[in-house]
Amino acid sequence: MVFQIRDDERKIFELIGHAAGQLGYPTYVVGGYVRDRLLARPSKDLDIVCVGSGIELARCVGDSLHPRSRVTVYKRFGTAALKHHDLDIEFVGARKESYRSDSRKPTVESGSLADDQLRRDFTINALAISLNDADYGTIIDPFNGLEDLEAKRIVTPLEPGKTFSDDPLRMLRAIRFATQLGFAIDPVTFRAIQEYRDRIRIISWERIATEINKILLAPRPSIGLLLLDEAGLLDYVLPELSALKGVESRNGRKHKDNFLHTAKVVDNLARKSPDLWLRWAALLHDIGKARTKRWEAEAGWTFHAHDAVGERMVPKVFRRLRLPNDKLKYVQKLVALHQRPISLTQEEISDSAVRRILFDAGEDIDDLMTLCESDITSKNPRKVKRYLENYEQLRSRMQEIEEKDHLRNWQPPISGELIMETFGIPPSREVGQIKDAVREAILDGDIDNEYQAAYTKMLAVAAELSITPVQA
Incomplete structure (x- = not known):
């Protein structure tokens, strides 16, 4: 099969191919760029693999660009990168890898294109396009990745147990790709994730957080959250969410499954905002419920002060996942305040109460209201309509009082x-x-x-x- 090269790609592809030909390096576009182009998804990261020195090829390409492009070299990894218009292009020599059982860092040595494709995580990421004169534009697909792309299927090129044991981060990547692309994970591949899930413990928290962030930024993050749970990975990466699972019933009265509720809230918010940290607030807004769940004879199941308890739990999550400190206070604030607006819709709203929420939320009041509206997960359309109308009335009151009292980001006149x-x-x-x-x-x-x-x-x-x- 020949890849349909677009006009905007042709010049850079031909230039790289020409430089590779001068050096005598067989060269290919490999991985995510090929996958995304075949799926008609935007991609700005171009990975070039050559059978030779990726650094030398990058320098040759950089010198031939007009204006000449600056090449950044990473000698430790044997890679080099340059920018061309809106493309980030990385060059690497083809390699083969072997792993120790106690590390995801492989022993690397030079190899062929086949060796390089064999080390890829999934068949859809092992696709390559030749930039060589003899077969220019030909798609090289040794693992039937095109079929898996057509079937919307995540499959490993090797036996999945070896793939995930060698590099356990690939388990999270499988779930992330399934979430981003709307693909299904092959049943044999998924059973291997379940079997090897404990291997995730050798992965750094920074890399785990990167995959969780990408799951949260997907159109429907709940796909990934539910797969993490089904795979048995949720207990390790986000135990605070795992603790929310399940429904308990007493005297014919039961509470909702707060994990499933949280997944729906994150999806609701994803439809309203692309902001990653607002999505984190949605993910963590109810984590205090597991610790505050109580049965009261008259009230039934209660979760009193789960907002305050959740606020105190957020720093532990951020520390564990190495999430940025400058976002911690923002997420904490929204978790702490997420119950306040709904309480204002259930009673006669005083100006004082509205002033206080405006003061406490400050510049984040709009995000708080977006979170609260996303927190409506009732299946009863009349209830949803009523809740949204109540929030709209509260927004109107806030606007009136804000215009009168100017309390957003307000500091009292007496210091x-x-x-x-x-x-x-x-x-x-x-x-x-x-x-x-x-x-x-x-x-x-x-x-x-x-x-x-x-x-x-x-x-x-x-x-x-x-x-x-x-x-x-």
Whole structure:
């Protein structure tokens, strides 16, 4: 089969092929770029494999580009990379690999194209396009990857137990590709994932987190979450979610399966926002429920304060998965606040309550509301309609009060520094008491959100604490 080369690819393919011919290196486009092009998916990463020195080929290609392209060399890995327009092109020499049982890092030596294809994780990632004069554009498919692509099937080129034992990260990659592409994992391949799941323990948490992030960024992350569970990997990579599984019944009353609920919430949110960290907030929003589940004779099953407990659990998840600290506070905040908006729709909404949620959520109020709307997973369309209408009314109230009081990202007009200067006192508990009292008075609507009213309140609170201003 001949690959249909597009006009925008032709020049760079021919240029690489010409440079390879000058060096006498048989050269091929291999892997994800081929797969994605055949699936009509966008791809900006071009992997070039040559039977020779990938670094030397990259330099030759870089020199022949106009303008000349800078080549980045990774000597330790024997690879080189350059950018051409919107393509990231990586060059590597064909290689074969062998593994030790205690490591996913292989012993690598030079090899043929067949050796290189044999080390690939899945048949759909082992497809290659020749850039050589003799068979230019021919697809080289030793493992029937084209058939698997057509059948939307994830299959390993080798016996799957060897594939996953050699590099256990491939188990997560199988689930990630199934999620991203909407493919099914071949039953024999999937049973091998289940059998070798404990091998995942030799993989670094950073690499595990990368695969989870890619699953979360897929159109339907629930596919991957459910596959992680079925494969037995969820217990290791996200035990907080695994703890949410199952339904318990007592006196004819049962609670929902909070793991399945979470998977639906993440899918709902994925339809509303591409933001990875908002999706993480959806994934973790109910993790406190496993620890707070209680049976109460009158109320039935309860999960009191699961939002606060979940907030305290989030840092442990971030530390384990080596997720970025600068995103931790954001996810924690949304987990902590996700119950607040729904409580405001179930009672007469006071201006004070709306001011407080605006103040506490700050610039993340819109994301919080998106999370809350995604948290509606009822199968009753009338309930869903009613919940969404309630949230729309709450949004309107928030907009009214925001326009009037300007509380988003608001800081009270009285600072700790002003209090200390006015009363000649050092940092102390009293400074915090005065500042908090002024803030609460504004949020409660007892005084206007402006400097003079806040200053007058500051003097009154200080007088109650027997603190007097210093004389000018």
